[in-house]
Amino acid sequence: MAQTSHGVGGVGYDARKRTWPAEFNVFLALVILVVIFELIGRIFLGDSFLFNTRSDVGGIFNEARLQIIILQVSIVGIIAIGVTQVIITGGIDLSSGSIVGATAMIAMSFAQVATVNGNPNPKAMFLAQGWTDLPVIVPLLVAIACGLFAGLVNGALIAYTRIPPFIATLGMMVTARGIAKWWSKGQPISFPTESFAGIGKGLMPVVIFLSLAILFQLIMTYTRYGKHCYAIGSNEDAARMSGIKIANHKILVYVIAGILAALAAVVLSSKNLTAQSGMGVMYELDAIAMAVIGGVSLSGGRGSIIGTVIGSLIFGVIISGFTFLRLDAYYQEMVKGVIIVGAVVLDQWRQRLRAMRA
Amino acid sequence: MSDIVLKTENLTKRYGGVHALEGANFELRKGEHVAIMGDNGAGKSTFVRQITGVEQRTSGQIWFDGKEVNFAGPIEARTAGIETVFQSLALADDLDVPSNLFLGREKVLFNLGPFSILDRKYMRKATEAALVRTAVKIPNLSNTIRHMSGGQRQCVAIARTATFASKLIIMDEPTAALGVQETAQVENIVRTLKDNGEPLILISHNMRQVFDLCDRIVVFRRGRIVANLRKENTDGNDIVSYITGAKTGEAELAA
Numbered sequence A: 001m002a003q004t005s006h007g008v009g010g011v012g013y014d015a016r017k018r019t020w021p022a023e024f025n026v027f028l029a030l031v032i033l034v035v036i037f038e039l040i041g042r043i044f045l046g047d048s049f050l051f052n053t054r055s056d057v058g059g060i061f062n063e064a065r066l067q068i069i070i071l072q073v074s075i076v077g078i079i080a081i082g083v084t085q086v087i088i089t090g091g092i093d094l095s096s097g098s099i100v101g102a103t104a105m106i107a108m109s110f111a112q113v114a115t116v117n118g119n120p121n122p123k124a125m126f127l128a129q130g131w132t133d134l135p136v137i138v139p140l141l142v143a144i145a146c147g148l149f150a151g152l153v154n155g156a157l158i159a160y161t162r163i164p165p166f167i168a169t170l171g172m173m174v175t176a177r178g179i180a181k182w183w184s185k186g187q188p189i190s191f192p193t194e195s196f197a198g199i200g201k202g203l204m205p206v207v208i209f210l211s212l213a214i215l216f217q218l219i220m221t222y223t224r225y226g227k228h229c230y231a232i233g234s235n236e237d238a239a240r241m242s243g244i245k246i247a248n249h250k251i252l253v254y255v256i257a258g259i260l261a262a263l264a265a266v267v268l269s270s271k272n273l274t275a276q277s278g279m280g281v282m283y284e285l286d287a288i289a290m291a292v293i294g295g296v297s298l299s300g301g302r303g304s305i306i307g308t309v310i311g312s313l314i315f316g317v318i319i320s321g322f323t324f325l326r327l328d329a330y331y332q333e334m335v336k337g338v339i340i341v342g343a344v345v346l347d348q349w350r351q352r353l354r355a356m357r358a
Numbered sequence B: 001m002s003d004i005v006l007k008t009e010n011l012t013k014r015y016g017g018v019h020a021l022e023g024a025n026f027e028l029r030k031g032e033h034v035a036i037m038g039d040n041g042a043g044k045s046t047f048v049r050q051i052t053g054v055e056q057r058t059s060g061q062i063w064f065d066g067k068e069v070n071f072a073g074p075i076e077a078r079t080a081g082i083e084t085v086f087q088s089l090a091l092a093d094d095l096d097v098p099s100n101l102f103l104g105r106e107k108v109l110f111n112l113g114p115f116s117i118l119d120r121k122y123m124r125k126a127t128e129a130a131l132v133r134t135a136v137k138i139p140n141l142s143n144t145i146r147h148m149s150g151g152q153r154q155c156v157a158i159a160r161t162a163t164f165a166s167k168l169i170i171m172d173e174p175t176a177a178l179g180v181q182e183t184a185q186v187e188n189i190v191r192t193l194k195d196n197g198e199p200l201i202l203i204s205h206n207m208r209q210v211f212d213l214c215d216r217i218v219v220f221r222r223g224r225i226v227a228n229l230r231k232e233n234t235d236g237n238d239i240v241s242y243i244t245g246a247k248t249g250e251a252e253l254a255a
Helices: A022-045 A063-088 A096-109 A137-161 A165-183 A194-200 A204-222 A224-234 A236-241 A246-272 A283-293 A305-324 A329-357 B044-051 B074-080 B097-101 B120-134 B150-163 B180-195 B207-213 B236-244
Strands: A002-004 A007-011 B004-015 B018-029 B033-038 B059-064 B082-085 B108-110 B168-172 B200-203 B216-221 B224-230
Touching: A022 A305, A022 A329, A063 A096, A063 A204, A063 A224, A063 A246, A063 A283, A063 A305, A096 A137, A096 A165, A096 A246, A096 A283, A137 A165, A137 A246, A194 A204, A194 A246, A204 A224, A204 A246, A204 A305, A224 A236, A224 A246, A224 B097, A236 A246, A283 A305, A283 A329, A305 A329, B004 B044, B018 B044, B018 B224, B033 B044, B033 B180, B033 B207, B033 B236, B044 B059, B044 B168, B044 B200, B074 B082, B082 B150, B097 B120, B097 B150, B120 B150, B120 B180, B150 B168, B150 B180, B180 B200, B180 B207, B200 B207, B207 B236, B216 B236, B224 B236
Parallel strands: B033 B200, B033 B216, B082 B168, B168 B200
Antiparallel strands: A002 A007, B004 B018, B004 B059, B216 B224
16 A cells, blocks of 8 residues: 555455356356255255165265266367357357367268278278278367368457357357258268277377367466457447457457367267267257356356356266156256356346445 | 657547547556547547557557557557546446456456366455455455445445556546535545556546646647646636637647
8 A cells, every 4th residue: 555645545445345246146056056956965865966875886976877967068068168258349159059060071081991891981081092990189180270261250250240249149149050961961970080080089089089188277367368359248339448349359250269269069970880960969058058057158258168167067967867866858958947047147147236236 | 758658640530520529639657647528419428548558549559568559459558558447337237346357358267269267366365455445345346346336336446446457547427427425435545546656537527526636637628628727727617618619719728
């Protein structure tokens, strides 16, 4: 604190106005959800949701279930990371699911083996050209190029023609799905090389998802890129007046979202050992839902990758919990819908409360 | 000429047939606080927009810091040292105070293009220093602007001008939307700037405030400068006469 002739300046810390991070509430929701499933399980099924109740395997927790919870959301989770940074800038990306479809088809056709059981691979599109048994880096680079291109088109449309992101990415959603079907005339492509199949094997999707999540959490918090994402999302005019190059930044944001969707396509097609034109349908909405549940504001400027990761875990817990309670999958969808809307209502309510206290 | 910070000659702006600003001759000296007054639509904001490069003038010349200038945009003007506190404040609501102060000119540790690592420690320290220098009091630096009162937001916007070595600060009605206490706080900041010898242009409708804070009052009416008076040589009634047009003719500064 320093004294100038006209009053004291500086920071006066006021403990009453201390606020805990928004992610804490999302985490609390996750814990409550797990507790609910645990209680219902104990009371009605006599089984535990979280803990190990079998004597033939070791460990305190039911590790198989914990793995499934995160494994089943990790591929959509990779997309959700990209979608989160798009939403933080005040945009939206509806094209990621279709980018997954198109990229899976194209990348898979560059990851084909030459022979299947001694016969020439019937699915290999480039058998005549001899583009088979290529090193894994080739389909990977092809996938990244696909995602980059799709993101570039999205970003350029939004930045230069100033059409709403909803429309631009809706166009890309339909177009990319068309490309996915056209690429092999609707035929699925199977028989990937062993090295390509290794990308999505076992718990690899989880490892890839969490590594990317940590990387992007750091980027969003500690780099100029992240700071400008939040600035553009919270007040685009202010960002422009401050000298931030809005158009360039937006293009980069959508390019990164496209590349992450393409990486999700690689992991998914590798895990399934096949690519189909219908892959990734509705993934964009699941990804947006994960972000929204995780506290990312659709009006931009607020949210974090950590929040989205917790949001994706809430998704995973719901799916696993319903399976655990032996309830039909129909109920999952219904409850998912309620939770998405509930999360947004709660978030707005909390924001108003905070604004009143300030 | 050497102590003149800003000078305009015959500055004119027309929007089609509308003469928003006609032949404005204006001078600002080092350490001087000048008020711009006038009715709505008198040309005050138009005048400021020409200086800060937000709009391009129709004709006339501007000298700033000894050189003739031609700003293509507000960023160029800011780089040259003209800091403006806009009526709209131009703050990002979801960012904390240091991020807002350094918005668009972040200090980085490693330069990796867009992925440059921010020097958060430095920016925090510089923010605290700027708050001290402007006598702005903020409860918590990590709080986002969204959770601050109108007065605090205004103070942050003003502190931003003091973070960087600015040569001229322009404030466009900084207290228009504030309560009594908050207005007093902002006025104290302006006094601190005066003590630090920072030149300032203040657009205001508040007569008491203008007489309290400024050395000289320039009155705009219908796009023209109709009065340029030292505060000692005038009073509220006199100024009102010029604003309303009861008194006309360019009253020159009796220097």
